[in-house]
Amino acid sequence: MSHFERLHPSLRQWVWRQGWPSLRPVQEQAIPEVLAGKDVVIAAPTAGGKTEAAFLPILSEIADDPGRGVKVLCVSPLKALINDQARRLEDMAEAVGLRCQPWHGDVTQGKAGFWKNPPEILIITPESLEAMLMRRVNKLVEALASLRFQVVDELHAFFDSPRGAQLLSLLNRVDQQIGRRVPRVALSATAGDLQAALQFLRPGGSESGAVVEVSSGGGELKIGFMTTLRELETTPISLPSLPEETPQAESVPVPGWSDLPPPEADEPPEMDPVADHLFQCLRGRSNLVFANARNRVESLAATLAERCELAHLPQEFFAHHGSLSRDHRTEVELRLREGKLPSTVVCTSTLELGIDLGDIHTVAQVGPAPSVAALKQRVGRSGRRPGAAQILRQYVELRKRKNAHLIDGLHLPLLQSIATIEGLRAGEFEPPWTANLQLSTLTQQILSVLVERGAMPAAHLHRRICAPQGPFARIDAGRFAEILRALGANAQIEQLPGGEIALGEAGERLTEDYRFYATFVTPEEYTVFSASGKRLGTIPVDDPIVPGQSLIFAGRRWRVLNVDTERLTIRLEPGRGGRPPMYASGGMNVHERLHRRMQALLLDDPFPAYLDPKGRQCLADARQHHANTDLGTPGLYRTQTDLILALWGGTRASTTLAIALSGRGVEAMPMGPFVLVPAEDAETLAAVIAELIETMPTQSELAEMCPPLAEEKFESLLSPALISLAIGSRSLDREGAMRALQRLVE
Structure with missing residues (x-):
């Protein structure tokens, strides 16, 4: 029997009605794995048929199941994705007599009757599932009594994030409530270490799981490249003191080469050559332009819209980011999806995930992409038609200051942009960061479970939340007790006379607020x-x-x-003129692999064929600068004001070494691949580096050196020591720092 023949007859007919000559390889390969009841990660390019790969066998399995209620619980990161997924699944589900219910804050239809007659498929956000477990747990358990599958859409969107820890905790809590382990099927459009993705899906418990991967990224990849170099009249920048409130490298970008402000919005049109080029190349089609910050999205979209007005052309340029209204975003997405009018949307990562946007011709990236994985996801938006090429236009905006810092001559944004593209072409992606303890989300889950279950002994609470196959398995009983003491100190919880842990007065107030369900900070x-x-x-x-x-x-x-x-x-x-709003933004956390690629670009002679003349010249200048300074080689270098430790080991390694040096009394500032130290500390620095190579502080000792400034939503409820521990777990890479130190002395 072929895999296709294992599908339900009504679904085989549904496939024929779609006019498909056959199933795609990813769909064929997924059928036996899903039907076997394994945990499965399905990875394929955007629009590669992942949804059908998961749901054709899932719906076949549950079609004739006599049990009542929800059989498939699908968790998705975005409301727009849920709406899109529900549209796609409705017809397929109807083919076997099943119903699908989208559920998030903007949905009203179907909610009233859900509890009386639950549909077989529930598609929901983590926040809405959190609310159900807290407020209607008995009805939820009844609705999920016949649950057969848990599905996670866009799995990669949950990696190394508070929402990812929340998601895994929620799925474990569902398993606990219904008293059995439910198979998990995850969809991901981004390639990479899929065994690591499988472990993320069920930590420590997916050894028997399966990976279904189709490595094809679509059609041919065509790359265009544009480099701009703008000279600025500024004075040299000296090394500032290490700010106590900034323990993360990505929060302290190098002045002069990263996170520089975009061109002023009220400059004459000719002062934004990137906008000029985008206007010339993208008009008349559907395109996406990714920028790394909302203020750049705004300034670029406004400048492009102004170009249309000046040319007396119909408007076809729009902005899209998370601070714009839902109605605005929905209108823009619908315009792209329908494809009736040319539309170029300048966006942040909001359009990176798998929302159906129709036929995208070109993807542009302004500035370096945050990671190779992100660039893969973005580029995958184009070239969806059979035989169509994927088109990437990369824009690099360099700034040149007179009397600039020595580091500026390496043109790091250019190196990072090229390295990211080369990583994409080689299929080498960053692995998930798994060291993050996610103490903020753990704090939320403690309070949430107390609402869900009521008072219980601390040991029972620990077993429920920090189960071996959950996101908090590394939190032992001693550390858990420390967290409980911190929550008790500010009345979030209290201990009853019988020894059980219950919500305290402050905890009751906090959990009654609807904003509690989300793990992310909602700013005023x-x-x-x-x-x-x-x-x-x-x-x-x-x-x-x-x-x-x-x-x-x-x-x-x-x-x-x-x-x-x-x-x-x-x-x-x-009105006219103006500036974008001042949105907060963090810097990029660059992986060690990407830094090593950037370093290699300084040492290689060939030029990538896609580089424009300005890009070739700037890369040649960067290589000459390396030849003059040796900054591309790990080592210690001196300027009049600074000592430069060239590490090329990832931003976490740079942050770790800066923290370790500061702990030994040496003022240090992480700067991307580098750590800067005042020149007067030369003798002390050499001695301290020798000490660190011999005896690097432990991860716990390094974490204790991190300033205890709460960054994530629930960290303010913890003690200073726990806040430092949380920051250290997500920001520090002790092993990476040790590797970097060894390269310094080789």
């Missing part, structure tokens, strides 16, 4: 309206905005009519 924001009352989005309240000011928002230029600081609202009317 203004809600922004047009003069006609249309909701446009949100702006942080710490952005000093005043009436009469010009502002760029939603890819258009506005004048601020009024700012209501009590109701937290801003009203806008069309």
Whole structure:
């Protein structure tokens, strides 16, 4: 019997009705693995048929199941993905007489009758599932009594994140509530170490799981490259003191080469050559332009829209990011999906995931992509039609300062952009970071389980939340007790006379707030309206905005009519000039593999064939700068003001070494592949490095050196020592730092 013949007859007919000549390889290969009841990770390019690969065998398995209630629990990271997935599954499910219910905060249809007659397929966000477990757990357990599969959409979106830990904890809690282990099927469009992805799906428990992978990334990859170099009149930048509040390398980018402000929005049009080039190359088709920060998205989208107005052309350039209103984002997504009008959308990672956007012709990346995996996901948006090429246009914006720092001459954004593309071409992707203890999410889950289950002994609570096959398995009883003491100290929990742990008064207040369900911080924001009352989005309240000011928002230029600081609202009317809102943004956490690729580019003679003339010249200049300074080789180098430790070991390794040096009394600042130390500390530095090579502090000792400044949502409920431990687990790479130190002395 062929794999196709193992599908339910009604689903085989459904496949024939789609006009498919055959199943895709990923769909064929997934059938026996899913039907075997294994944990399965299915990886294929965007629009590669992953949804059908998972659900054809799943629906075949449950089609004739007599049990009542939800048979498939599908968790997805985005509301838009849930809506899209529900649309795609509805027809397939109907073929075998099954129903599908999307569930998130914006859905109303179907919720009222859900509890009386649960559909067989529930597609839900982690936050909504959290709310169900806390508020309606008895009804949820009844609805899930016949659950057969747990499905995770866009698995890679959950890696190394508070939401990922929350997701895995929620799936474990569902297993505990229904009293059995339910098979997990995960979908991922990004290639990489899929065995690591399988371990992430069920930590320590997926040894018998399966990986189904189709490595083809679609059609031919065509790459265009544009480099701009802008000279700035500035004075050299000296090494600042290590700020106590900044333990992470990605939060302290190198002045002069990374995280520089974009071109001012009110500059003449000719001052933004990237916008000029995008306008010339992308008009008339559907395209995506990824920028690394919301303010760059806004300035670029507004400049492109202005180009249309000046040329008296219909508008086809739009902005898309998480601070814009749901209605705005939905309209933009629908315009792309329908494909009736040319549309170029400038966006952040909001359009990186697998929402159906129709036929995307070109993907542009402004600045280095955050990672090779992210670039793979983004490029996969194009070239979906059979035989169509995937098209990437990479833009690198360099800044050149007179009397700049020695590091500036390496043109690091250019190196990173090339290294990311070369990693993509070689199929080498960053593995998930698994050392993060996720103490913020653990804190949330402790309080949530106490709402779900009521008071219980501390040992029982620990066994439930820190189960061997869960995201918190590394938290032993002693560390768990330390967390409970911290929560008890601020009345989040209390110990009853019988010794059981229960919610405290402060914990009851916290868990009653709907914002508790999310693991991410929700900043205080203004809600922004047009003069006609249309909701446009949100702006942080710490952005000093005043009436009469010009502002760029939603890819258009506005004048601020009024700012209501009590109701937290801003009203806008069309205007000219202005700047984007001041959104907070973290820097990139660059993996060691990418730093080593960047380093290799300084040592190699060939030039990538796709480089533009300016890019070739800047890479040649960077190689000459390395030949003059040797900065591309691990070692210690001196300037008039600084000592430069060239590590090329990943930003976590740089941060770790800076923390270790600071702990030994040497002022140090992590700067991407480098660590900078004041020149006057030369003698001390040599001695301390020798000590660290001999006896590097343990991970716990390094974590204790991290300033205890709460960054994630629930960390403020913990003790300073636990906050430092949490920061260290996600920001420090002791092994990477030791490897980097060894390279220094080789």
